[in-house]
Amino acid sequence: MLDYDNTSDQGRQHRSIMSSPTPSTSASPTARKLLTKLSPLLSSSSTCQSSSTFSESQQTIASWMIFNRKKKDSLAEGMVIAVREAAASKSDDAADRLLVLLKIVHRVLVSNCPAGGGDADVSMWEKSAPLRHTMAEKVLPALLNDLAATAKEEGPCVGQVEDMIKSWKEQNVCDDSFDWDNVTQKWEHGLRNKGGPSQNNDTDAAVTESTLADKSAKDQDDDGISANDENQVNVTSNNTSKETSSSSxxxxxxxxxxxxxxxxxxxxxxxxxxxxxxxxxxxRQDSTMSVASVGDIDYxxxxxxxxxxxxxxxxxxxxxxxxxxxxxxxxxxxxxxxxxxxxxxxxxxxxxxxxxxxxxQTGDDKDSxxxxxxxxxxxxxxxxxxxxxxxxxxxxxxxxxxxxxxxxxxxxxxxxxxxxxxxxxxGSMEAARILFGREQKTGDADDNAEDQQETSIPNINVILDKLKKRKEALSDAMALEGLDVEEDAEEEKKLEKEEKEMLPLNWFTEQLENETKGGESGSVKLDDCLEDEPAAKKLKNE
Structure with a gap:
């Protein structure tokens, strides 16, 4: 793996960076987490960091991204936001911040590469292929174009980027279908057109961000981690957490x-x-199934x-x-x-x-x-x-x-x-039938009328009517005792509005049988008396 952390311009004066990437409220949760992790690295110039510590921090973020590779669209969204914010800053360190982002992407692309030598993990290399392709397709063009527009021609940045591009091609970090010529053209185009990031690139980045934001919504519920994934994480930490115990x-x-x-x-x-x-x-696609496709479920x-x-x-x-x-x-x-x-x-x-x-070792050898x-x-x-x-x-x-x-x-x-x-x-249909249907009897046919009345389930309007009559009786009784039960005009209007008869739910459209005591039967269609959002009945405690 190439190491470019020691080649910063040593003669440049250290200046404070205007601002670090701020997690956007509209970004996906994974994108916001990535921006939070990038903030310490981009808050000061790379020359203000020790080589080993800064390189280790970059590798930490790259390893975290590989660990969360299933959320590749959200990760790309976060990187695009970071690139746009770094390129939009007018400070002299804009190129440094963009170079830091490129180094992180570079580590993601070449991590565990068998062609790069070292202790490569072939299995993890194959699993992270979709993440590498997404980063190369969505992040690299905008990042290289902005970096070329802000980098100094005589600085070491140009040589570093060219070496990175060369290593990507040699190690074949993406499949053969990926167009590396487009990436190279973005870099060369930015070098030829100095003066800041192009407007077209800002527009492309905005479109890419919005597209990735839509795709990343599918990643929010994806929290499954396989056993192999647990063994591949390489995130740096000074102390292991001891908050988990056997009494969990x-x-x-x-x-x-x-x-x-x-x-x-x-x-x-x-x-x-x-x-x-x-x-x-x-x-996993079934977890994002919409209500409209519930009928297509295979039971x-x-x-x-x-x-x-x-x-x-x-x-x-x-x-x-x-x-x-x-x-x-x-x-x-x-x-x-x-x-x-x-x-x-x-x-x-x-x-x-x-x-x-x-x-x-034998028994005698143990003394050696x-x-x-x-x-x-x-x-x-x-x-x-x-x-x-x-x-x-x-x-x-x-x-x-x-x-x-x-x-x-x-x-x-x-x-x-x-x-x-x-x-x-x-049970919503059964509840709707009870709520808006005719009065139903739950007693046996041989029971007398009095027993049936005790076990009946009345219509909701019948219950409300009984409550209204009971309220009137209580008001009259309180008035006879000399208590003031009169309500002001505004309160009376409010009560009248709330006490209107409830209409069936908009989704409850089946025909109800009209069962009466006289044996008259028929059906009542509810389509003509539906309302989009039935008014909620609020019973006021008196």
């Missing part, structure tokens, strides 16, 4: 999770309806049954109660992975050699020279953060984090299974 809510929700996953007589279904089958059957393999709301609540409580624990565990996993990532390959090889030597003393010089390269690491606690934290993810996944699959089982019907 994981143990408290084990009973709830077991109850949710235990099938009952109400949701007996064949093997095709198990959560494991649902996990393979539904992709095959899941028997229809009535689902009580309490079962949805139990599964949802597991997800919400464990979310804080998951966030803390995620930070801990990232910190531990960052610490382990700073161990050099030669130290790892030495440790393996020492383990093999200890296994091969300690293998640790033989490799003391190499082991001295171990980072201080690693030596201070509590391995037992770190292992326990990762196991807790893994268990939280597993329980949340099971709860989400359980919610999905209940949705399919209930056919997305939660």
């Amino acid at each position: 809510p994981v143990a408290q929700t084990d009973t709830i999770a077991a109850e949710v996953d235990t099938p009952t007589t109400e949701d007996k279904a064949d093997e095709a309806s198990s959560p494991d089958v649902l996990a393979r059957k539904f992709s 095959e393999g899941v028997e229809e049954a009535k689902v009580e709301p309490i079962r949805f609540l139990e599964a949802s409580k597991i997800i919400s109660q464990l979310q804080i624990t998951r966030d803390i565990g995620g930070d801990t996993a990232m910190n531990i992975s960052s610490i382990l990532g700073h161990i050099t390959p030669d130290v790892e090889e030495t440790c393996r050699t020492i383990i093999q030597q200890k296994e091969q 020279t300690n293998p640790l003393q033989q490799h003391a010089e190499t082991l001295g390269k171990l980072p201080d953060d690693f030596l201070d690491l509590d391995l037992k606690y770190a292992r326990q934290s990762l196991q807790t984090y893994k268990e939280v993810i597993r329980q949340q996944k099971r709860a989400r699959l359980q919610c999905l299974h209940l949705l399919l089982q209930s056919r997305c019907s939660f």
Whole structure:
């Protein structure tokens, strides 16, 4: 990997930067997080930072971006906003800030590249391919054009950028379909047209930002992290978080999770309806399914049954109660992975050699020279953060984090299974029939009229009419006792407005049977008496 952190103009006077990237309220959450992480790096000139610390900070952000590669559109959105703000500043350090952003993008593009040599992770390289393509397509053209327009011709920036572009092509950081000539042309065009960022580029960046903002909305609910992802994070931290302990809510929700996953007589279904089958059957795109497409859901393999709301609540409580624990565990996993990532390959090889030597030692050999003393010089390269690491606690934290993810996944699959089982019907039609239908009897046919009246479910208008009469009776009784029950004109108008007869809900359009005591039957169409938003009936306590 190329290192360009030591080539800044040493003779330039240090000046304070006007402002750092400010997270926009209209940006996606991931974009705002990226802008917050970029703010310390862009708040002062690169010459004001020590080489090792500044390079490490850039690598930290690049590793964080690779870890969150599934939210590539939001990350590109954040980088575009940072580029626009850095280019719009009129200070002499605008080129420095743009160069810092380019170095971060460069680290994202070449990280784990097999062609770059070193300890490359081929699996992570393949997984981060969509992120690299998005960065090269959405961020590089605007970034290079603005950097070329603000950089000094005699400065080292030009040579650094050309070396970066050359390394991108040699290492083939994007697939063959990517047009690198367009990137080169943007850079050369900016060099030829000095004087600041072009207006066309600002327009393109604005369009790109709005497009990415729309796409990034789909990333907000994507919080699934695979086990492989947990081992690939390389974010720098000085101390591991010890806020997660064995007394976390994981143990408290084990009973709830077991109850949710235990099938009952109400949701007996064949093997095709198990959560494991649902996990393979539904992709991430189903999580963004709109209400308009609910009718297109494939219910095959899941028997229809009535689902009580309490079962949805139990599964949802597991997800919400464990979310804080998951966030803390995620930070801990990232910190531990960052610490382990700073161990050099030669130290790892030495440790393996020492383990093999200890296994091969016999009883007499144990009195000989300690293998640790033989490799003391190499082991001295171990980072201080690693030596201070509590391995037992770190292992326990990762196991807790893994268990939280597993329980949340099971709860989400359980919610999905209940949705399919209930056919997305939660009793609203039955409630509407009771609320706006005719008076219904729940007693047996052989019961007398008095018993039927006690078990009847009256229409809501009947209930309101009874309440109105009861209120009038109470007002008359209070007036006879000499109490003042008169209301002012404004209050009377307000009550009259609230007491108008309620109309059926706009979505309740089915025909209701008109059952009367005299045996008269028929149907009443409600289409002509619907209102878009029925007025909410507010009963005032007197």
